[in-house]
Amino acid sequence: MEQTLGQFMQQQAPKLWQQTLTHTGLTCMSLLLSVLVALPLGIFIARKPKAAGVVLGIAGILQTIPSIALLGFLIPLLGIGAIPAITALFLYALLPVIRNTFTGITGVDPAITESAWGLGMNSWQVLTQVEIPLALPVILAGIRTAAVINVGVAMRRYIAAGGLGEFIFGGISLNNTHMILAGAIPAALLALAFDVVLSFVQKLSSHRLRKAAWIIPAILLLSSSAYVIPSSQQKMLAGFTPEFMGREDGYLGLTSVYKLDIPTVVISDAVMYKAAFEQKIDVISGYSTDGRLKAYDLVTLTDDKGIFPPYYAAPVVRVEVLKTYPEVEPTLNLLAGKINDSVMTELNYRVDYRKQLPEQVAREFLQSQGLLKNQETSREGKIRLGSKIFGEQYILVHMYKLLLEGYTPLSVELKTGLGGTKICFDALTHGEIDLYPEYTGTGLLTILKASTAQQKQLGPNRDRVYAFVQKEFQKKYQLQWLSPIGFNNAYALMMRRSQAQAFGIHTISDLSTYVSNHHLQP
Amino acid sequence: MIVAERLTKAFDGLKAVDNVSFEVKEGQTMILLGTSGCGKTTTLKMLNRLIESDSGRVWIQGKDIFSTKPEELRRNMGYVSQNNGLFPHLTVAENIAVVPGLLKWEKSKTRQRTESLLDQLNLPYRSYAHKYPDELSGGQKQRVALARALVSDPPLLLMDEPFGALDPLTRSAIHQEFRELPELQRKTVVMVTHDMAEAFELGDQIALMHQGTIRQLGTPEELMFRPASNFVKDFFQHQRYQLELKALKLKEIWPFLSDSQELITPTLQSEQSLWEAMEWLAEKKPAVVKNELTNSLKTLSLPILQTAYQQYKDQF
Numbered sequence: 044m045e046q047t048l049g050q051f052m053q054q055q056a057p058k059l060w061q062q063t064l065t066h067t068g069l070t071c072m073s074l075l076l077s078v079l080v081a082l083p084l085g086i087f088i089a090r091k092p093k094a095a096g097v098v099l100g101i102a103g104i105l106q107t108i109p110s111i112a113l114l115g116f117l118i119p120l121l122g123i124g125a126i127p128a129i130t131a132l133f134l135y136a137l138l139p140v141i142r143n144t145f146t147g148i149t150g151v152d153p154a155i156t157e158s159a160w161g162l163g164m165n166s167w168q169v170l171t172q173v174e175i176p177l178a179l180p181v182i183l184a185g186i187r188t189a190a191v192i193n194v195g196v197a198m199r200r201y202i203a204a205g206g207l208g209e210f211i212f213g214g215i216s217l218n219n220t221h222m223i224l225a226g227a228i229p230a231a232l233l234a235l236a237f238d239v240v241l242s243f244v245q246k247l248s249s250h251r252l253r254k255a256a257w258i259i260p261a262i263l264l265l266s267s268s269a270y271v272i273p274s275s276q277q278k279m280l281a282g283f284t285p286e287f288m289g290r291e292d293g294y295l296g297l298t299s300v301y302k303l304d305i306p307t308v309v310i311s312d313a314v315m316y317k318a319a320f321e322q323k324i325d326v327i328s329g330y331s332t333d334g335r336l337k338a339y340d341l342v343t344l345t346d347d348k349g350i351f352p353p354y355y356a357a358p359v360v361r362v363e364v365l366k367t368y369p370e371v372e373p374t375l376n377l378l379a380g381k382i383n384d385s386v387m388t389e390l391n392y393r394v395d396y397r398k399q400l401p402e403q404v405a406r407e408f409l410q411s412q413g414l415l416k417n418q419e420t421s422r423e424g425k426i427r428l429g430s431k432i433f434g435e436q437y438i439l440v441h442m443y444k445l446l447l448e449g450y451t452p453l454s455v456e457l458k459t460g461l462g463g464t465k466i467c468f469d470a471l472t473h474g475e476i477d478l479y480p481e482y483t484g485t486g487l488l489t490i491l492k493a494s495t496a497q498q499k500q501l502g503p504n505r506d507r508v509y510a511f512v513q514k515e516f517q518k519k520y521q522l523q524w525l526s527p528i529g530f531n532n533a534y535a536l537m538m539r540r541s542q543a544q545a546f547g548i549h550t551i552s553d554l555s556t557y558v559s560n561h562h563l564q565p
Numbered sequence: 566m567i568v569a570e571r572l573t574k575a576f577d578g579l580k581a582v583d584n585v586s587f588e589v590k591e592g593q594t595m596i597l598l599g600t601s602g603c604g605k606t607t608t609l610k611m612l613n614r615l616i617e618s619d620s621g622r623v624w625i626q627g628k629d630i631f632s633t634k635p636e637e638l639r640r641n642m643g644y645v646s647q648n649n650g651l652f653p654h655l656t657v658a659e660n661i662a663v664v665p666g667l668l669k670w671e672k673s674k675t676r677q678r679t680e681s682l683l684d685q686l687n688l689p690y691r692s693y694a695h696k697y698p699d700e701l702s703g704g705q706k707q708r709v710a711l712a713r714a715l716v717s718d719p720p721l722l723l724m725d726e727p728f729g730a731l732d733p734l735t736r737s738a739i740h741q742e743f744r745e746l747p748e749l750q751r752k753t754v755v756m757v758t759h760d761m762a763e764a765f766e767l768g769d770q771i772a773l774m775h776q777g778t779i780r781q782l783g784t785p786e787e788l789m790f791r792p793a794s795n796f797v798k799d800f801f802q803h804q805r806y807q808l809e810l811k812a813l814k815l816k817e818i819w820p821f822l823s824d825s826q827e828l829i830t831p832t833l834q835s836e837q838s839l840w841e842a843m844e845w846l847a848e849k850k851p852a853v854v855k856n857e858l859t860n861s862l863k864t865l866s867l868p869i870l871q872t873a874y875q876q877y878k879d880q881f
């Protein structure tokens with residue numbers, strides 16, 4: 044039964060509320076900090092115009108750095124979580140506030156400042172009694188710009204800092220429109236609210252503004268407190284991706300089945316492994332065959348209660364294509380059962396970490412298996428292969444390409460980098476591609492949206508899940524699952540090898556026991 | 566009261582003020598008069614150190630102005646800048662309270678003083694104290710700027726074209742008020758203007774400046790009737806008649822007037838200008854002038870005035 048958006052939001056209300064608060068707090072705190080820094084800086088350069096070019100230049104450059112790059116730069120310095128996120132937002136908010144403070148103050152009519160000097164004010168009195176009050180509308184306009192920028196930037200997938208972006212990006216990767224909207228609507232309202240409140244204050248006549256101006260720092264300070272930085276010293280800390288957080292076969296299962304009660308931050312997949320390696324976090328939610336597992340010397344914990352459904356990879360092909368080109372199926376099945384978890388991890392490692400080309404890795408693997416064949420014929424017919432946007436998929440489609448070119452006269456076109464599951468799957472059903480590698484777990488949960496009851500019934504059994512998705516895909520979408528390649532890229536909890544050994548943690552139950560024994564409630 | 570000696574200031578190598586010296590006695594008004602760009606404002610601002618002179622010295626009440634901090638110096642003299650310089654974000658009362666605030670006066674004292682000043686300036690406290698500058702007319706703003714400069718009762722007042730932004734009618738009305746303001750009677754004033762009539766109406770002394778130097782320093786009468794050079798003579802040429810009437814006081818033409826036979830109360834003082842006498846006569850009122858010094862009375866009419874003025878001029 045389909046849930047309405049309203050029901051979804053109602054169900055998620057506490058979390059939604061929490062994330063909206065976090066989002067507000069994040070924005071306000073960074074805004075407050077940047078006002079604290081930018082205001083004096085703007086005043087300074089208004090007094091020393093020679094420094095203005097340099098300061099405005101630097102702040103301008105900071106603003107052009109994409110947030111993901113900025114975070115990538117900050118995380119090694121500041122770790123993950125609130126601090127780099129606030130720092131990044133803070134840096135983005137600097138420019139508008141500095142610039143407007145500068146223009147506001149230098150824009151005060153010199154005749155007015157001169158008469159202030161003439162009455163016997165000293166430098167500080169001229170600044171506080173005349174220049175700042177008169178520049179206030181312009182300064183506020185700068186703060187308003189900064190606030191709107193910050194609400195927007197805070198929406199991007201933040202590293203363990205929380206905020207509405209978790210809903211939005213979780214929703215995108217889970218192919219869940221309600222979830223996207225549940226994040227996007229409050230975020231848009233929040234941006235609007237900031238803009239309306241600040242523009243209202245800004246439009247007050249300068250006289251009343253002077254009296255109201257103190258309210259701004261007060262509000263900012265108050266709202267900042269909505270964001271309490273998760274403190275996690277000494278205790279173990281988990282970092283999970285936003286999509287993992289929202290799933291029954293993810294965080295929800297960990298808490299309900301394993302009773303795992305561990306302090307948790309939400310973190311982007313892009314930096315999660317590295318953060319674990321750098322001991323910023325201790326437990327992460329990764330994929331079993333991720334190359335970074337090897338790169339960062341992490342181990343997976345056994346899912347002893349079987350909450351993670353199997354994610355066996357297999358090519359999904361349009362039935363129509365199999366009928367037109369019957370030679371496709373046997374060719375692709377040449378790979379069936381050939382790659383186990385550790386082999387796939389190794390291949391991923393070479394692509395993700397050693398930066399070898401997926402094509403080269405695919406070619407060398409097929410060669411080592413004796414499957415590589417070169418065939419020079421005139422090409423007839425065309426087949427289009429799609430892939431999602433990560434290394435493992437690139438490797439797999441390149442293997443398929445080499446096999447198809449070696450064993451059939453078909454010409455092959457690659458359409459790699461089709462984003463997430465939703466984009467790839469839509470491309471396939473709309474006939475824009477003919478096949479792509481998919482995982483049984485994704486098919487079950489993200490595409491078929493199997494109910495909790497169905498999931499329970501299927502359990503972690505590989506064959507039952509495979510049979511289920513195969514049957515359903517045929518029936519619903521006229522898509523055919525070919526034989527699985529062999530590895531199981533399921534979710535797994537991972538820890539640093541050294542730490543897991545030191546604490547004697549091998550299974551998720553071990554972890555749960557360890558955490559409940561060592562984390563005393565305050 | 567105020568003595569300036571050989572003040573010089575150059576901007577980018579060009580002398581804006583060159584070797585300017587003058588003295589203003591206690592209670593006197595000195596006008597810096599001259600065409601645009603001749604260095605009036607620069608000279609005035611060197612007196613309160615808004616512009617630091619390159620060389621030269623200034624004493625105010627016998628004290629070298631470079632021996633005190635600029636802020637202290639400025640708090641002891643009123644300053645009305647070109648185009649009033651009121652703070653647009655403060656009310657009339659708050660604008661006036663700025664200097665008392667700097668001097669840490671009690672609130673009640675500031676308020677009392679503000680009320681009495683505003684009343685003197687025809688801006689009843691009740692209706693004007695809480696208005697903002699942009700709610701006032703040009704003349705009202707000017708009066709508030711004056712009140713702000715006068716609030717701490719400084720012995721010296723510096724004003725830079727205080728009436729520059731006003732239309733001629735408002736301007737002459739405010740001149741009248743300005744002269745009659747009890748508050749101002751005791752003050753030493755240095756005022757900048759490029760309006761000759763204003764200079765002659767308000768100044769005890771006029772310093773006529775040109776290209777950074779003072780070409781002549783003297784009373785209005787001296788400038789009109791004993792010009793130091795052809796430059797000074799030419800400067801006033803096209804307004805000569807009007808200016809002469811303003812420069813001349815009735816006492817100067819006393820010998821050319823006939824004694825009054827009627828025993829009526831005098832309506833004019835010998836200290837008043839011919840211009841004022843003419844204004845009076847234009848309303849066809851009987852005019853009898855009293856000379857305070859000699860305690861004598863003279864009768865006045867337009868023809869009499871005309872003849873006496875001609876006779877006076879014929880002396881030169």
Ligand SMILES: Nc1ncnc2c1ncn2[C@@H]1O[C@H](COP(=O)(O)OP(=O)(O)OP(=O)(O)O)[C@@H](O)[C@H]1O
Binds near residue numbers: 577601604606608
């Ligand atoms: N801060 C400055 N920098 C450079 N030149 C200046 C500066 N201030 C004044 N000057 C120059 O000095 C000369 C005298 O200027 P000042 O302001 O004293 O003239 P003014 O007599 O007050 O003129 P106005 O009647 O137009 O106000 C002018 O040529 C002006 O261009």
Ligand SMILES: [Mg+2]
Binds near residue numbers: 605607647725
């Ligand atoms: Mg000037």
